Amino acid sequence: MQDPVPTSLCKLGRSLQDPSPTDPEPWQEKERRLRDRLRRILPIDVHRPDPLGAPLRPPADALLSAFCLEAVSPDRAAFARALAHVGSLLRPGGHALLLGALGESFYLAGAARLPVVPLAEDDVRTALTGAGFALRDFRSYAMPPALRTGVDDVDGVFFAHAQKPLEA
Numbered sequence: 001m002q003d004p005v006p007t008s009l010c011k012l013g014r015s016l017q018d019p020s021p022t023d024p025e026p027w028q029e030k031e032r033r034l035r036d037r038l039r040r041i042l043p044i045d046v047h048r049p050d051p052l053g054a055p056l057r058p059p060a061d062a063l064l065s066a067f068c069l070e071a072v073s074p075d076r077a078a079f080a081r082a083l084a085h086v087g088s089l090l091r092p093g094g095h096a097l098l099l100g101a102l103g104e105s106f107y108l109a110g111a112a113r114l115p116v117v118p119l120a121e122d123d124v125r126t127a128l129t130g131a132g133f134a135l136r137d138f139r140s141y142a143m144p145p146a147l148r149t150g151v152d153d154v155d156g157v158f159f160a161h162a163q164k165p166l167e168a
């Protein structure tokens with residue numbers, strides 16, 4: 001974990017707070033703009049080999065997953081399987097962008113303490129390779145003390161860009 005906290009993440013963190021002199025747009029307005037652009041919301045279970053319950057036609061060009069797979073998987077093997085399941089939704093040559101927690105064992109959602117599988121960087125790389133992806137970029141940073149809020153025990157955050165091979 002050698003990268004500093006990415007500037008874009010700092011901006012995102014600030015943008016999710018209340019309006020400020022530099023970002024006067026309330027988060028509710030951001031939410032409204034995002035929802036306006038959604039065309040469909042599909043239920044998904046990443047633990048099913050067929051995560052949407054039916055093949056995705058046409059398959060997806062890209063997949064973005066943020067802080068999901070490690071938060072819903074009981075162990076590293078389940079994490080790897082979940083990654084392969086969602087990867088099956090991509091077309092050949094499709095891209096996956098993943099971000100997630102490293103070394104996290106729990107997070108608090110209100111009074112609920114939810115388990116997380118603590119991942120090392122190599123667990124993510126191995127799972128991507130095992131799911132048939134080519135790893136294009138991998139970055140991470142260690143959680144700075146200022147962002148340790150007590151709602152979890154996360155050590156750091158990873159960002160991975162991986163690609164499905166084109167069919168031969």
Ligand SMILES: C[S@@+](CC[C@H](N)C(=O)[O-])C[C@H]1O[C@@H](n2cnc3c(N)ncnc32)[C@H](O)[C@@H]1O
Nearest residue numbers: 044045046047048065066067068069071072107
């Ligand atoms: C830690 S939250 C992350 C939410 C959001 N992506 C974010 O970054 O704030 C984990 C999410 O996984 C969802 N989830 C739980 N079990 C799941 C499953 N089997 N398949 C897919 N998603 C699941 C939960 O509903 C929750 O929204």
